[in-house]
Amino acid sequence: MAKTRPRVARRVQTLRPSGIRRFFELVERMPEAISLGIGEPDFITPWRVREAGIYSLERGHTHYTPNRGIGPLLQEIAQYLDRRFGVSYDPDTELVVTVGGSEAIDVALRTVLEPNDGVLIPQPCFVSYVPCAVLAGGRALQVSTSVEHDFQVQVDDLAEAYDEGTRALLISYPSNPTGAVMPRAGMEALVEFAADRDMLIISDEIYAELTYDGAHCSAAATPVGRQRTILVGGFSKAWAMTGWRLGFAAGPADIIEAMVKVHSYAVMCSPTTAQEAAIEALRGCDEEIDQMRREYNQRRRVMLNRLNEMGLSCFEPKGAFYAFPSVSATGLTSEQFAERLLEEEKVAVVPGTAFGPSGEGFVRCSYATSMPLIEEAMLRMAGFVSRVGG
Ligand SMILES: Cc1ncc(COP(=O)(O)O)c(C=O)c1O
Incomplete structure (x- = not known):
């Protein structure tokens, strides 16, 4: 037998x-x-967004959308990132709408990692980073952060964990679970660290809108950062839209085009109702x-x-x-x-x-x-x- x-x-x-x-x-x-x-807002999604979702269903918009996402939403995301993050993206080639920030993280890792590539992951961190890196065939190189440094990862600690096979740095500020943020100088140091080693940065900025003391600084907000960062965002937190399952990734066209391929084979497209509702979230919910x-x-x-x-x-x-x-x-x-x-x-x-x-x-x-x-x-x-x- x-x-x-x-x-x-x-x-x-x-x-x-x-x-x-x-x-x-x-x-x-x-x-x-x-x-x-x-780990989710107790608020209900703003009414105007729910209404847009209902209207989308009323009009019978119950079919697949283009893999990358619907054009008007891509346009809105591009404008939003320009307005709030100070980074401009081409909606036709540098953005993809995903099933939550979760899918963007998963697809980003699966798109850029070769088997056994290292991913530097400062921790404590969101629970999916290490499993997603492992499932993508990578090695999760966990780097401790401490309260003494306000839970901001230190370049020296990254350098210690780094080895020749390290491909990416996965960061998230503001942070779940610590609430830490990364001011501009610190972010620039991280970007420089990655650039010196030709590493990519996956920057999960899903909590960017929920910053209470000073402005959010995106890893993509400098020319050096922009060309090597996959910026992950989403509607779950600031717009209280966890159940709608909608997020996005923004980055250089070569990487995003490849991510669209992986995304299309994994999920085809993000939920149609949620995409149409999210246009209203970006247009009218400040x-x-x-x-x-x-x-x-x-x-x-x-x-x-x-x-x-x-x-x-x-x-x-x-x-x-x-x-x-x-x-x-x-x-x-x-x-x-x-x-x-x-x-x-x-x-x-x-x-x-x-x-x-x-x-x-x-x-x-x-x-x-x-x-x-x-x-x-x-x-x-x-x-x-x-x-x-x-
Ligand atoms: C840091 C972080 N990133 C991503 C996510 C995933 O969010 P979603 O997939 O709902 O967009 C969460 C959810 O808790 C989170 O805390």
């Missing part, structure tokens, strides 16, 4: 399930818990985004103050919608802290280790939840910390 072979590829077997998922399963069994674990940003900012300040008051020292997050306090004063590991806080106080936070080994000693608290729930969660958390000894 023929020997049976493993039915699941080894590289998939070796992937660890996301630490966030495991935690959500615990939370689901506890519906009365307050969740600070979520005010709604401002309002959501103001609200997040208020919650950010409240959460930051409360965490520091209760003895969990917290680096000031300058973007996204997460605080990343240190829990080391409690003597508990990240996992122990999160599990006990959930069991004893019914408050869910995510252990920092879900985002990489250097997340140990921290937990991620999302402020994409209402102010009264944040206040209550902070009260319960303060009680817990004083009990375990903060």
Whole structure:
């Protein structure tokens, strides 16, 4: 009889399930818990965007679109990137509309990596980066960041992890989970580091609109950066459109054309309804985004103050919608802290280790939840910390 072979590829077997998922399963069994674990806006998509989606369906626009995306949306994205990021792209050759920022990251990695190419990935970071790099046949070279450097990756640390087979640097500012941003000087240093080694930069800037202290600086915003950066953006966060599954990638034409090929074989095109609705998101929602940003900012300040008051020292997050306090004063590991806080106080936070080994000693608290729930969660958390000894 023929020997049976493993039915699941080894590289998939070796992937660890996301630490966030495991935690959500615990939370689901506890519906009365307050969740600070979520990574999506509590706001509903602005009405005018939903209306545009409904209108698209009413008109019977239920077919495939061109692989790259519909022309008017590509035009709007190009104008938006020019206006908000200070970078201009040709909508016909330098943009592709993807199924969320998630697909843009996956396709970018699959497009540029040769087998065994290294990808420098500063961590703690969004949970999909390392698995996507591995699934694309690459080697994830994880580079730790620390609170001492405001969770901004240091060029010396990148240089230490770099080897001859390294092809790309995958960065994300503002950061999930830390809320760190990268000011212009730091970004220019990263771009120079990549350029000196002829590396590409995949820059996930999905939280760019949610920056609270100073302007967002794109990795593509300098001529050197632009020619080697795949800029990833999306509608999930600032426009509260997670369920619509829409994002985009922008970059030099040779890379984007190749990404369109991979994208077309993987998903054909992004959802038609979402694409038509997103035109309205870019044309008419500046005010709604401002309002959501103001609200997040208020919650950010409240959460930051409360965490520091209760003895969990917290680096000031300058973007996204997460605080990343240190829990080391409690003597508990990240996992122990999160599990006990959930069991004893019914408050869910995510252990920092879900985002990489250097997340140990921290937990991620999302402020994409209402102010009264944040206040209550902070009260319960303060009680817990004083009990375990903060
Ligand atoms: C840093 C970062 N990038 C990308 C994504 C994926 O977003 P989406 O695929 O919904 O656009 C997320 C979602 O949490 C994220 O935090």
